[in-house]
Every structure is written in structure tokens, then in C-alpha cells.
Amino acid sequence: MPQELVLATHNAHKVAEFQRIVGERMPGAVVLAYDGPEPVEDGTSFAANALIKARAAAAHTGRIALADDSGITVDILGAAPGILSARWSGTRDDRANRELLLAQLADIRDEDRGARFTCAIAVVAPDGREEVAEGVWPGRIARAAAGEHGFGYDPVFVPDGGELTAAELAPEAKDADSHRARALALAVPVIERLAAG
Template structure:
């Protein structure tokens, strides 16, 4: 039997990435997108916003819900853009505008002072009555690297083309999906989350293998 998670996002890229990451470790798991109302993400941390989204999706669907809040933090910018990563260049700006603004802000900053990291917090919310009283869990992953001078690569999304992970001479957007999924901030957060997913699967009567 399959175990279905609703992912609290309308971002098709994230749904596909979560399906790849989860599917590699829990082949019976299916990630489906959320089609309900979007909550106001008024938290001031990645964890707070992830929980807001997961709680909303769980309440709306009555199913096990996952949500992530992620972004890039740049050392010299005092860990900005942080939770504002997706709208760094404005609410209507897209990925390219966000990347260009970040590169412009760092235009006079030379290595090794371009350090940054991707952070991902994944919230898991299981509504009552799937588990009596409900259940919540939060996991975090961090992926260190630095900001490049120009975008490189065609894979990935967001800030992937301007993020070069430590130890590599390729950006996250130059990695194949399977390479990224083995080391990314989402993959690291999922490693922490996996035991809880397996516990939840057992409690609600689904097999974990």
C-alpha cells in the first residue's frame, strides 16, 4: 500500500523534488500537491512558516501534511535574504530578479567573503484522528557553500545557479537531480525527518517497507 503525503505548496518544482527525495528512501510514499487556500506566512523563522503551511494543509485535507520553508542566507548580509528569499526583489519578482539583486548586492565582495548556505526546515503535521491528539515534528538541513559571481547551470530553481556547494566547482544548478538530492539542504532535513515519517506510517497502519 502507498503512503500519501500532501505537500503544502503550489510549486511544482518542490513537489517533484520532494517526490524524488522521499521516493528514494520510502518507495511506497506518494507526494501530492496541495490545492487549498494559502495561509499568511507571518512567521519570522523558517520553522514557524513551515508549521503554518503544514497545519493549514493538514486541517484542510485531513491528511498527513508536509511543508518546507527554505531559503538562502548570506554571511556578509547578516543571514539575509533568509525567510525573504522567495521575494527578495519584491512580491511579484521571479527567480531571475531575485538572483540578480543578490549578485548586485555582492558585486564588490570577493572570495572568501561570499559564504552562504541553503537552509531548509520541513514540518510534518498529522491531524487528529489519524493520530490521537495529532502530531507535529520539525527537521532542519543546512547546505554550506558560497555565492558565485554569475549564474551557471540549467537544473534546479531559485538560487541554485548562484550557489556553489563547499568542495565542488559546480553550482547546485549544474548538478544532476540525483546528485543534488544526495547532498542538498532538503535531503539533509529529510534524513532527520525519516524516522518520524516511519513512526507515523506505522501508527496510522501503513507499512514502512
């Protein structure tokens, strides 16, 4: 019987990404979208917000729940947008968020556009056991959006060692190296441990 995990999100892109990455590391695992109420994310860190969501999903479904909280931090902006990444422009509109970030960095030299994606993944079992894994993907902010893959800030983020934005990378290439992939690589042993009881 496949291991069914619930992912505390209503974002179909994220469910598909988790299914690809988790399925590769845990053959037979099925990642289900969360269908319950969204909790208030009032944590002050990626890890705290991930735990809030995973706890709610585990309690609502009775399954092992995963939740991620992720975002982009830009050095010259004092690590902003950070936990405010999804609503940086005051809305949840990806394009508006990207355009605001690019406008804020318009006069900043290429060498001062360092940034990183951070992803905290919380794994919570229905019995209350919980752990958090965190992955970081360093890079820089591009001067303009490019690419059709991915979502969020992917079109403006250039990973270290490359010239393409995360949205220009093939999904398989992004899945192999992204902040979410790095966090999930650490989270899979946690999932297996909690699933084993």
C-alpha cells in the first residue's frame, strides 16, 4: 500500500513539485493536497510557519503531514522579503511581487544582488511527533524576469554557478538542486522514521 502524505497547501504547482521530488526518493509515496481550513501563519520564521501548517493538516487528516514555508531573501534588502515573500507587493500575485522586487533593485549593481531561496519543511505525525528540515539555494536576482517554468520568484532568481533563471531550467534540473529539493532530501529520512512509528 502506498505511503500517503498530505501536503498542507492548496497550490497545485507545489503539490506536483513535491510529488516529483518525494516520488523519486520514496517510490510509491503519494502526495495529497490538503483540503482543510488554512491556519493563520503568524510565525516569525520559515520553520515556525511550516510547523503551523503541518500541525493543522495532520490534525485535520490523521495522516503524516508535510508543509513548507519558503521564500527569497535578498542580502542588500536586509534579508527581505523573507517570510513576507508571498505577499511582498501586498497581494499574492506572483507577477506583482516580482515586479516590485525588480523595481527595488533597479539601481543595484550585479555584484550586490546576492539572494537565496530558503525552504523549511515541517513533517508532523498525527501523534504529535514533528521535525523540520531546511534547505538553502544561493544565487542572485536577475535584472529582468525570464523563463516559463516554475512559479513565484523563479523567473528572477539565478542560482549560483549558472546564467539561467530557475524558471528557465527544466523542471528536472530545478528539482535536483532547488531549496525545496535540498530540504526534502533531509526531510525524507524524517518521513520514513515517523511512518515507521
